[in-house]
Amino acid sequence: QVQLQESGPGLVKPSETLSLTCTVSGDSVSSGNYYWTWIRQPPGKGLEWIGYVYYTGNTNYNPSLKSRVTISVDTSKNQFSLKLTSVTAADTAVYYCARRVAANPIYCFDYWGQGALVAVSS
């Protein structure tokens, strides 16, 4: 059974860097056809795609966040990570890591972490 688990600080100060890690079990981040993704959801609001990393290290980011986001993969630890710099209160959200399968004809987010609430506050 594939499981994803987010970890990291639940509180970050304004202007600092938000860092989260997603640990994957039951699968390898080195598997092809999967895009390891971060998605966030501000309290009471909808879902926003942040970006993904492929096992090769290739990435793709939402242009709205691109200047502040880095997503990386550590195949030795079977983890991938999110860094978001210069955070403000608008970055307060539940952050989900998810596996996107992209194996024609199946394209979907089939496994998700439980979510990590990160608040930005001094």
Place this chain on the structure above:
Amino acid sequence: AIQMTQSPSSLSASVGDRVTITCRASQGIRNDLGWYQQKPGKAPKVLIYAASSLQSGVPSRFSGSGSGTDFTLTISSLQPEDFATYYCLQDYDYPLTFGQGTKVEIK
């Protein structure tokens, strides 16, 4: 970015009702659309991918249709466990974008 517009934003329905939620894309996205269900405090769960393909393990009362710009999620007979928020997601082009959500509440 492709804009996804869902309607309605919320609806009230009774157990056993047939429920339809629509999603419109700001440009054609072939059939590259998924539907996700989210319950409070939980991560979303995929119901439908490729507009009409049922994800393994999802009850057959859920169905999807559409192509191009207009899509529909139908719940044929609403069950108590179906009260949740539903999101469409286009995965035709980056950035991937979600609809704003439709909250299905108990009448």
